[in-house]
Amino acid sequence: MKRVAAVDLGASSGRVMLGEVGPDLLNLTEVNRFWNGPVDLRGTLHWDILHLYRSMLDGLHRAGPVDSLAIDSWAVDYGLLDAGGHLLGNPIHYRDSRTEGVMDRVLQTVSAEELYEVTGLQQLPINTLYQLAAETRLGAAETLLLIPDLLAYWLTGQIGVERTNASTTQLYDVRRREWATGLAERIGVPARVLPRLWEAGDVIGQYDGTPVIAVGSHDTASAVVSVPTETERFAYISSGTWSLVGLELPAPVLTEEARLANFTNEGGVDGRIRFLRNIMGLWILQECQRVWQDDDLPRLLAEAAAAPPFAVLVDPDAPEFLAPGDMPARIAAYSGDSPTSKGAVVRCVLESLALAYRRTLRSAQELADRPVDVLHVIGGGSQNELLCQLTADACGLPVLAGPVEASALGNVLVQARALGEPLPDLDAMRALVRSTHRLRRYTPQGKPADWDAAESRVFGSR
Template sequence: MDNRYYLAVDIGASSGRHILSHMENGKIILEEVYRFHNGMTEKDGHKIWDVDRLFEEILTGMKKCSEIGKMPYSIGIDTWAVDFVLLDNDDRKIMDAVAYRDDRTAGIDKKVYEVISEDELYARTGIQKQNFNTIYQLMAVKSQEPDAFEKAKSMLMIPDYLNFLLTGEKVQEYTNATTTQLVNPVTKDWDYELIDRLGYPKDIFGEIKNPGSEVGKLRSEVSRKVGFDCKVILPATHDTASAVMAVPTQKDDTLYISSGTWSLMGTELVSADCSSLSMEHNLTNEGGYDYRFRYLKNIMGLWMIQSVRKEIVPDMSFGQICELASKEQIKSIVDVNDNRFLAPLNMTEEVKRACAESGQQVPDSIAQIAAVIYNSLAECYASTVKEIEGLTHKNYEYIHIVGGGANAGYLNELTANETRKTVYAGPTEATAIGNIASQMIADGKLKDLKDARRCIFDSFEIKEYNPDL
């Protein structure tokens, strides 16, 4: 057993966890040492993230490592994308870290399009429009709190800010930076001409560094608190970018679904596709490890199942729901990407209404509602496969499903049958594994991304689903 440990701090919108890892007989071994709650809070009329509490939770998890005698050689932090912290000249927060679901960006897109058209913006960045992208959030700051830009000296994405608290070093990581919709996909750097046109202060955008770069060592006061010192390494700090790193394939042309609350379905490209046709199909070109582009579409994902479970059967496991759904014959289908399913007051009733409005059978039990959702997701995956194959002019043999949704066996079967592709499901802890892979490559434990993916395939259970012939 290799006694060198690597710590992944993986923070999502609802929870975070510390996953320790080491190599044993050529395989990656994982151990969860700490888990904590996360969530948006209301303050001064805005939905915000309590980033300073998150930092304290990071320190608590690091202390756990010290308590069990497994001090990491390095640590990497990944989180969601698009949200940020503005710091003044004394490195103090100018305002709270407002969350992407806050309504401050309502109608703000029009102000951006007074400067640059939506078509030109996509052609320039390759990033699909989401009203919560950083480009719109910054325009909200400029419009609603103009004094903030007068004071701002740094803009750090959430993981960059947490790294700053750990090390005192301000570093901006590439994969998360691309989600701002302010990075040039050719130069892989900030589009300063666009930033200038929008009236954002140029000097708040620092040097962009790649996953695998070292941020620095722990600040002395942090080291004293946690009981050890270690390197802080940049993983792909955008959680989806880390999850895609863990897709256990040896082929260059592979489809993947990072499956969880959202389903991110796509492939990897060497060059971004910023064409009008790509924009029309609503695909995005987010930055990935080793300058690969995650050419993908956002699909509603298991948010619908999670909501229905919470509403009507909170004590039932997802496995039980899957099993019940697999026995149903209902054929009703809904458009899972319809905005009506983004945040309805009641997901169960919304699914029923959608079926009724389209003249289809209305589901009347958890089994039928789940069957409608799973079948609808599989059909959406199949249509997305056709879109991606048409845009890339490639035929893909396989779909790799990673993340928590890889456990949904019935959905995996439906996906294989609807897409007529072989489906490989797993690993489920993809984001933490991708985070760790970045650290192991940086340390020379793994040679490169291809070697990491081979090792991941050998280390974790991968289930195969073939379409019925």
């Protein structure tokens, strides 16, 4: 049996999990969970990276002796090191306003078509490329490290970036699987700041005598490792603060149709491609709860289940919902029809998400020419029974919900393989998840025509 520590950092919370892996054994024990979120400092949103580092160390101490450790986190954000290896200020949060208007400026230098041809990435203002185009510290920077790689550097002293997270930056050539240095230079990002690339499974270095292993350091890459599928004809929703909806493919889809549909091709473990779209996710609900100062989610979901269907709907990806703020008021302003209760607001958010999943999943199948028989919902959102049922209803597919700690499980499985456990491929890892974790099945209900009409209200006709 292998004992490993998985540091899994989401955009709203972090955790250190102790994993135990062996024949017919895959256990996770939470040893430390801690808050994560934006810190507003004189009008700029930052990540509290030292809080995350200290909380990670606390968790590793509580985990006790382990055979290895690894870190995964959300994508796109970074820290800059100077020539002496010192951090140039707290990393800035992707929801900060500094990228407003930057995309339009960059696209005057490099066309959207060329960006997609090289990087295969969805156009989002939060992408690392646009953050760096707004960056004021590049002149003093020697190295760029994404969040998990920055924390690994502090543990080991070793500098590098793991490929699955590099693939989210819009500075990575998705075909060549290398940094797109020429493209970076054209938008003012010096090639010197882009460090060597690690594969998932590489041993980075050691922390206090314990090997530190590169895993799928983008948390969604790790999450997809643990999708407990038995077929290639599956889709997934990694459901949390963000919802990542897509397919796993052997090669990127770089057609003009995929670009116009704003699909992304991100790297996965073992060279797979995660062909997906980012959807705003449960962030909108989290912000509603913050504004209401109401953390009783079971009651809110019960009220939502009892609320009238399709009363108020929004496009969850509208830019109005990206930044922190009064989401109930924004929903009312966007829709022109204020929900009548908290339950109605929650129903609006969940039905709107289900509609976005429906539309995205249909497009993914058409663009990749890959039919889907089952939809796996993994991550924290898999516990939201109402959302899972609405998703099954909207998509017209059976939904299998779980595992909850999908990113941590994928992190643990890749570590275990690197340490010699007989898990030669993703099929073996997924079989172990299926045999050790309980899944919940949701069967489509209701009338597809009702969802057709609701989708037409929000997104227009196909």
